[in-house]
Amino acid sequence: MDFQENFLQSVWKYQYFDKNNLQTTDGLGLEIKKIGYHNFYEGPDFIEAQVKIGMLDYIGHVEVHRKASDWIQHEHSKDERYNSVILHVVYDADLPILHEDGSPIPTLELKGKIWLDVIRNYERLANSREEILCGPNLKEIAPIIKFSMLEKALLERLETKSAAFLEILADTKNDWEETTFRWLFKCFGFKTNAEPMLRLAESVPYRLLQKHSNQPLAIEAILFGQAGLIPEDPVDEYSNLLRNEYLFYRKKYQLSPKVQNQDWKMMGVRPHNFPFLRIAQLCAVLNQHPNLFASTVSSTHKLGNFEKVFGISTGQYWQNHYKLGVPTSKPLPKKLSKNTLNLLMINFVTPLWYGYGQYIQDADWKEKCLDLLQEVPAEDNFIIRKFACHDWNALTAFDSQGMLGLYHQYCKEKKCLDCKIGQNMLKPQKK
Structure with missing residues (x-):
């Protein structure tokens, strides 16, 4: 099976594997009490997790890798942030990994445990020849999930644009x-x-x-x-x-x-x-x-x-x-022209407002940006039309700016498993 590490992170995050009679590679019983919080910054992948191994309870971090030997390749042994890892989740436990003091790091091997539905859904997404990989399945995604991802991509786009404005402010x-x-x-x-x-x-x-x-x-x-x-x-x-x-x-x-x-x-x-x-x-x-x-x-x-x-x-x-x-x-x-005024509202006003709100630490300006974008008609360009081909139509600039962010930051980069829509597509049939 060929996959990226973020696939395994999603498998752990949503617990898409058989948890009956779980054991570490050392043969100790394993009970997962808290999966931890997904860490999108440097350091272990999931923080503040809680597991029971054998008779003992552990609270700490979880690190996820395709192969156990990736721990050495990524030089985690030299990084003190990984000293608190209580569980190493891997697809292939090809090598025993030790803590700094020489004690083994408890390891869970997922090979043969991931639900077949999840593997098939991932392969269908990864092997899609569509420019928007999830396009043929967008109709099946609940509107609330699409809206949530659209808003996330829009806010990230506003963050990027406002950062350019604030850079000029610093100059x-x-x-x-x-x-x-x-x-x-x-x-x-x-x-x-x-x-x-x-x-x-x-x-x-x-x-x-x-x-x-x-x-x-x-x-x-x-x-x-x-x-x-x-x-x-x-x-x-x-x-x-x-x-x-x-x-x-x-x-x-x-x-x-x-x-x-x-x-x-x-x-x-x-x-x-x-x-x-x-x-x-x-x-x-x-x-x-x-x-x-x-x-x-x-x-x-x-x-x-x-x-x-x-x-x-x-x-x-x-x-x-x-x-x-x-x-x-x-x-x-x-x-x-009306179109030029609309583009200035999108590209001039909202990043300025957003950056101003960040500078004075007033979250109301973010809401003003979102409200304003819902007043402005949607843009019409080749990217927006790509989504329209899959019956996802932009009605306002809120929608079109979200779609532009989604396309450039996720679809084009094939970061499907960082996208709520892609994550939802992994979901297996009810067990």
């Missing part, structure tokens, strides 16, 4: 307004231009732009100049005006660009996502809302409020140009 020495400014730029770059957008924001102190609130020309000149997007030989009046303004402010504020024209990705990008238009939209936001953090925390608790804050209109020039000096044949939208 700004806890300047919340500056951090929100940089985070907004990164999010406005979406996947394609997130990094150059962040470097652009890092090249211009937010407090400098705040000085020029209600001066849209100055803000555009500074940002387009720092982005390396103003042509050296402007072909129209507005481009020339921006270039002259930028040269003035660059000298005045001693600005040093961190982005070059060639850093921006435009190949294969739809004109609506060109960095020119995104920066113009950011300029409109900065012009109307000079205190970004305050606006994001206090004014966007409802989807409608967020749309009021970010429902900005770009200047007339950007309604007819998708690049400086390059007019369009058709007028461009004045405002951010």
Whole structure:
């Protein structure tokens, strides 16, 4: 039988084996009173377990391995955290293992004891050729289990995103307004231009732009100049005006660009996502809302409020140009699209809220994030459609973000036995 160690951990955790007349490899009777708490950090696999071996009761830890000799291969003998192991659970007891004092570690060998149903269920899951391994069986999983795993994957995704936000906060020495400014730029770059957008924001102190609130020309000149997007030989009046303004402010504020024209990705990008238009939209936001953090925390608790804050209109020039000096044949939208606003709610607001809640140690912000995501419509992309093919449909961003986390962290990595859905699929028929 070919399996990973986490399969045996699940077998122990859910006691999916024959417990009649259990004995250690030394022939002593074994009674399991408490399996212990699954430890997902360094150290023994299950802590605070309780077993009776022979006539004696033991309280301590349980370590699980495929082979007993893995204890030596993993160098547990050199780690004092394993001195309190009271039971070594293995599939193959190929070698007696000793404590530091030379006494044998009680060992339970599971070979021939694991329920056949469990082995078959595992093999069916492991041998699946589906991209989502459990896909054909998803219909059989109780909705409460799917929801529970979806929520877990969503919270893990929020943890990851908020960690990126808090990393920027550390770089700004806890300047919340500056951090929100940089985070907004990164999010406005979406996947394609997130990094150059962040470097652009890092090249211009937010407090400098705040000085020029209600001066849209100055803000555009500074940002387009720092982005390396103003042509050296402007072909129209507005481009020339921006270039002259930028040269003035660059000298005045001693600005040093961190982005070059060639850093921006435009190949294969739809004109609506060109960095020119995104920066113009950011300029409109900065012009109307000079205190970004305050606006994001206090004014966007409802989807409608967020749309009021970010429902900005770009200047007339950007309604007819998708690049400086390059007019369009058709007028461009004045405002951010509904889909863009939804993506900003998901990728800009909720990680900021979540990170803020962690920083001030207020769990209510986590609940606000979950509530907000249930207001936002679900995303539609190829990953969400993979789940829809198995009749698991995303209705809100809560669902779609959970599915994205589930796919990337569990399905794609084939960590089925770390997933509640996969664990449930191991479950045998009632004994």
